[in-house]
Amino acid sequence: MGQKFASKVESTFDKYWYYENSVQNTESDIEFINEKFEEIYGDQPRKLREDFCGTGMLMCDWVKQGKNYRAVGIDNDPEPIEYGKTNHLSKLNSSEKDRVQYIEGDVLDSKKVNGVDVVTAFNFSYLCFQERETLLNYFKEVRASLGDKGVFFMDLLGGPECQTEMEEKTKHEGYTYFWECESFNPINNEVIYNINFKRKGEKKRRKVFSYRWRLWSLPELRDLLKDAGFGNTIAYWEDEDDDDDEEGNGEFYATEHAENCDAWVTYIAATP
Ligand SMILES: C[S@@+](CC[C@H](N)C(=O)[O-])C[C@H]1O[C@@H](n2cnc3c(N)ncnc32)[C@H](O)[C@@H]1O
Numbered sequence: 001m002g003q004k005f006a007s008k009v010e011s012t013f014d015k016y017w018y019y020e021n022s023v024q025n026t027e028s029d030i031e032f033i034n035e036k037f038e039e040i041y042g043d044q045p046r047k048l049r050e051d052f053c054g055t056g057m058l059m060c061d062w063v064k065q066g067k068n069y070r071a072v073g074i075d076n077d078p079e080p081i082e083y084g085k086t087n088h089l090s091k092l093n094s095s096e097k098d099r100v101q102y103i104e105g106d107v108l109d110s111k112k113v114n115g116v117d118v119v120t121a122f123n124f125s126y127l128c129f130q131e132r133e134t135l136l137n138y139f140k141e142v143r144a145s146l147g148d149k150g151v152f153f154m155d156l157l158g159g160p161e162c163q164t165e166m167e168e169k170t171k172h173e174g175y176t177y178f179w180e181c182e183s184f185n186p187i188n189n190e191v192i193y194n195i196n197f198k199r200k201g202e203k204k205r206r207k208v209f210s211y212r213w214r215l216w217s218l219p220e221l222r223d224l225l226k227d228a229g230f231g232n233t234i235a236y237w238e239d240e241d242d243d244d245d246e247e248g249n250g251e252f253y254a255t256e257h258a259e260n261c262d263a264w265v266t267y268i269a270a271t272p
Helices: 003-010 015-023 026-041 057-065 078-087 094-098 132-146 218-227
Strands: 047-051 070-075 100-104 118-121 151-158 166-172 175-185 190-199 205-214 232-240 248-254 264-271
Touching: 015 078, 015 166, 015 175, 015 190, 015 205, 026 057, 026 118, 026 151, 026 232, 026 248, 026 264, 047 057, 057 070, 057 094, 057 100, 070 078, 078 100, 094 100, 118 132, 132 151, 132 218, 132 264, 151 218, 218 232, 218 264, 248 264
Parallel strands: 047 070, 047 118, 070 100, 118 151
Antiparallel strands: 151 264, 166 175, 175 190, 190 205, 232 248, 232 264
């Protein structure tokens, strides 16, 4: 058993640790942001605004890239912010700490955070905005914080499996992570997803995290981004290796045509 996990299994159930260990990969997020920003502008982004930052793991890793890197994260729930301060911020050196800021607040009211190079809305968090007007207002806020140069990156999930009641499991060392689609309403595209966990030898913990989202489609989002004042949007799709397994390889390329599959996760970039 790995040391990281061993210390956790003895302690009480720490839901943010299990969440981060199961769904977050900040190294690949940062690599993706840097690569795509470079493709668009020919240089590297420095200042990141992490919307819906939760524990702020991404922004704390962002500033480790060097002394010119700054980050601000916004979340309206004090609980993950507290976890992030204790478990991520506290591990940074003093220069890195000075370049990170947690804001407890609503991303719909974030005008105070201007002049950033990149805004991220990852792990589909913006799908919580189910009304067109609310999502449009959010995109306008993001547009205002970018100035004339910058990129708004968001991820998106889709495909018929995302609308099908099911539970998918992924085994990790000492525990199993479950992604459950509890319901999908085709009238308004509202979907309820739950994250469940089961530690070895313990009963399953249901709805440790639960999300009530609207499954916006990629073209709907592009239209809204345009209405919010973004000049251009780029749709990405995951590449595959030249073997027969049809599995994505974690590399994303810009495209205007893709082959649909049962379930997909991809990215959109929007620029001024
Ligand atoms: C799916 S979690 C994502 C956490 C983290 N960004 C990640 O990638 O794992 C969604 C987060 O959005 C926050 N949130 C939801 N509505 C919000 C709002 N209107 N303004 C700010 N944060 C919000 C929640 O508190 C929660 O931490």
